[in-house]
Amino acid sequence: MRPEDGSSDVRRRLLLRVTGTVQGVGFRPHVHALATGLGLAGTVRNTGGRVEIDVEGDRAVLAEFRRALLADAPPLASVASVEARPLPGTGARGFAILPSAPDAAHASVPSDTATCGDCLRELWDPADRRHRYPFINCTHCGPRYSIIRAVPYDRATTTMAGFAMCAECAREYHDPSDRRFHAQPTCCPACGPRLVLRGEDGDPIERAAELLAAGRIVAVKGIGGFHLACDAADGDAVRELRRRKRRPGKPLAVLVADLDAARALADVEDPAPLTARSAPVVLLPRRPGAPVADSVAPASATLGLLLPYTPLHHLLARRFGRPYVLTSANASGRPLVYEDESALETLADAVLTHDRPIHAPADDSVMAVFRDAPYPLRRARGLAPRPVRLPVAATRPVLACGGAQKATLCLAAGNTAHLSPHLGDLSDYDVLRRYVRTADYLRSLLQVTPEIVAHDLHPDYPSTRYAQALDGVQALAVQHHHAHIASCLADNGATGPVIGVAFDGTGHGPDGTVWGGEFLVADLTGFRRAGHLEHVPLPGGEAAVRAPWRMTAAYLGSDASHLPVATDRPVVWRAVLELLRSGLNCPPTSSAGRLFDAIAALLGGPAEVTHEGQAAIWLEHLAAPSAAGRHQARLTEDDPFRLHATDLVRAALTDLDAGTPPPVIASRFHHGLAFALADGCELVRQRTGLATVALSGGVFQNLLLLDLTVTELERRGFAVLVHRQVPPNDGGLSLGQAAVAAATGQASADAGERVAYQGVQDARAAEGRP
Structure with a gap:
């Protein structure tokens, strides 16, 4: 008996819809070559951000086609999903590449890619017409994101539009069997850039x-x-x-x-x-x-x-x-x-x-490189705007605006999140202008109109002001450290709940203090503060970020009077001590970044820093890798608990006074902080039953601390999530914000409500405030 779809017992016809980064990467020629090689009939075309394949033939051969479709995909392709639907058989013969459908403007945008081996062979071949030509490229390599002006992705909508192809390049461009078939930047010395x-x-x-x-x-x-x-x-x-x-x-x-x-x-x-x-x-x-x-x-x-x-x-x-x-x-x-x-x-x-x-x-x-795998610190050329899959789909399109430093943007629709390249510090006006242009560019390129805009809780971040100035969207403020943990969850395809450890320099806390050493109980829809580094004063506010010795004074007071600044600049030193005694312009902070500054300055590190994380990086590289021992830090038993970071600073001072070499002290500090961090997670596990830890925040760019922490947590039986697709620093915040917006939007939709983010409210309740 003939099946209802019109196929026979041995012959079948399928409509396959392939989504992901499958346009502009040679996917249609791949399909054409595969189908013709297997003797299958049908067509392939780009449409609506995906590739549609109408394919017909022997059932067993179709099974091999579907296997090879993914296994042998072009190097730049990234397949997110393949949907299959049976169609009535036609008995057609031959396989063709059709023109793109009019709605193909919704394609994922491929990233710029390094020169492939085939092009390099041409580059060095004296007999090749492209010998030593600086702009060789093909379907498998070369510029993509950087040259696209608009969609659909065609030569006319790229910055190659002004370079008319010569006859030989045009022949390659239109030949489905050539690796330059529809390679939009294709060119040669006769017709390309100079x-x-x-x-x-x-x-x-x-x-x-x-x-x-x-x-x-x-x-x-x-x-x-x-x-x-x-x-x-x-x-x-x-x-x-x-x-x-x-x-x-x-x-x-x-x-x-x-x-x-x-x-x-x-x-x-x-x-x-x-x-x-x-x-x-x-x-x-x-x-x-x-x-x-x-x-x-x-x-x-x-x-x-x-x-x-x-x-x-x-x-x-x-x-x-x-x-x-x-x-x-x-x-x-x-x-x-x-x-x-x-x-x-x-x-x-x-x-x-x-x-x-x-x-x-x-x-x-x-x-x-962490544990034999890439560990991203900045996501830009070659990676952006490569999509990241969200663990919870955004039922309403989201624009997430990131932070103020290492700024990125994220545009999310459905399960797909596209991150912009690293944009930099938004305190510079020209960087901010580029940030705004990039937001417009991504919205136009991906043909996504956001309905929700997610931003940092800090009211004075330029990214927050930009988000709140947008019309016709619903604004959603996401707490900084929750966004860090959410980015780690999304990076790992997880939803939580987890014990989230977010260690960085600065983040606006719901209690009005400067957070930065946080233990959270978190999922994508909310969090509560389970513990934190003890609060210490930040003498002079931002001035303490630029001068690490101020943090040594904050932790040790006059006991740090052996610092060079105390003798070289006694007036300034006494002024800072007086500032600490008065409490004026000394906002409290739980910042882990400032703890590293204090230790670095104590051990002879930079007195003034010229770039973010400079003192902490110096301290990491100072540490003797094989030194024995660790410093200890107490935990309070209240909820949220406090980790006494002052114990670590005083232990370092005691070692220094005893003549211990600074590299050994730096090592003992790192080991002590990792052990104390694991103690904090142990306490949260006892209170919640959670046994998975997510590590995020700029402090975890420190690979020594990261390795010590993961090792100790795993020794105690925790599962540990770390970043692999986006950075742990503020460059990953926009993904976390998008993941929170998607999950809270879905939860609210399930409840028949507007988007209701509980993170900040839960945190305030934990602090006993309305």
Whole structure:
């Protein structure tokens, strides 16, 4: 008997709807080649943010087709789901690629991707027509997000629109069997962008390499913006670059030509993070005597290395012949330069540029490696706007606005959340302008109109003010540390409840104090404060963030009078002690970041910091990895409990007075804090029965603390969630806010109510306030 769908016992027809990042990544040619190779009939087309496949043939062959559809998908494709529906059989023959449907404007947007192996072979092949051409790309690599002006994603809506394809490129573009089929940026020396070294004659690559060798600074136009490059072994050049960029201490990234060059500078146990198609900067342990200037990464045990990710970078690396610094072309605190080349006049001696415009800028992504897997610290070029799957679908579209530093935006609809690239510190007006443009760009590109806008609880964050100024949306304030834990939950596809440990520098607490060392009982819809680091005064408010020694004074008072500032600047020292005695301009804080500042200053770390986390990073790298012992800290038994961080600071002072070497003291502090953190989780488990811990917040960029904490928690039988897709720092806040908005929206919809976020109310109730 013939089945009702019109198929036979051996022949069947299916309509497959494939969602995810499946447009602009060679998915239709993949389907075409697979279907024709298996002798199947039908069609494939882009439509409404997905690929639709109408396929007919032998049932057993169809099963093989569905298996290979995912197993052999193109490298840039990311399949979220495949829906299948039977259709009446037609007996059709042949397989065709149809034009995109009119509603294909809802496609996921592919990220910019490093040059693939096939294109590199062409780059170095003297017989190839694209030999040494700096803009080689294909369906499997090259610019995507950075060149798209509008949707649908077609050449006419990219910054390649002004480059008419030559006959040979057009033939490749229209041939379904060619790997450049519908590769929108495809081009060659006859029809594509041109490279120039502004103000210089001769071969641009040759001359740029000569300038680098002469100790000069060259601006290089990458996929997402300009970089500043100089010889990484030339200390004078590096120091001059720092002077111009106004970046006195923060480590600089170094580009190496290949893995062998990377291994000469750092320990590369697993090359996968370096060779990933996103081509991030990867922080790796620095080899003793590595041939780079000390000024590249002063007082740091790691180097940030990246491999070339465009043909231009490959060409320059091979011609120069040794590692070169490659850092974003902007003065400290300013947005990345990508458009106005006049902004480079005071930064670079020469500008290596081209005429392919950048529409959507993106800084480099940064990764660490934790337990043999990538651990993101900055999510930007190569990763954004790659979607993250939400554990609870957003039934109403959400725009989440992130924080104030390391700002990102997140646009969510259904189970899909798209994060913007890292945007920076919104206190800079031009960064804020780019933030607003990026929000508009994502909404237009993804064709999503938000109905809910989620933002930080802090009323004075620029992101909060932006959110509250939007018309026609429902605003939802999400507490900072709950957003951190929610981002870790979403990162791991979990909903909670969990014990959430959110350790960072600053976050606005519902009680009006500055939070930053929090133990929460949390799920995606709410939280309560189960414990925290004891509150200490923040002498001078923001001034204490810039001067770590102020926090040593906050913890120890006059007992810290041996600090250099007490003798070098006695008037200032006495003024701070008086400030602490009076309590004026000393807001209370539970900040874990400020605890690290206090210990670092006590052990001889930077008295003044020039970039976020500088003192804490110094302290992490100071710690002797094999030192024995740990400091101890008490927990109170009240609810919420308090962890006495002062015990850790006083233990460090006692060790110092006894002549213990600072590296040993730093190690004992890290071990003591990890053990105390596990004690706090143990207490929460006794009170709640919860046995899963989520770790988030900028302090957990410290891999030593992270490893010690995870090890101790797992030893005690806890399951531990850490970040893998988004950073633990404020760069992940927007995902957490979106996840909270989606979950609370769903809960309210289930109850027939408006969105009602209980997080802040629950926290206030726990503090005994209305």
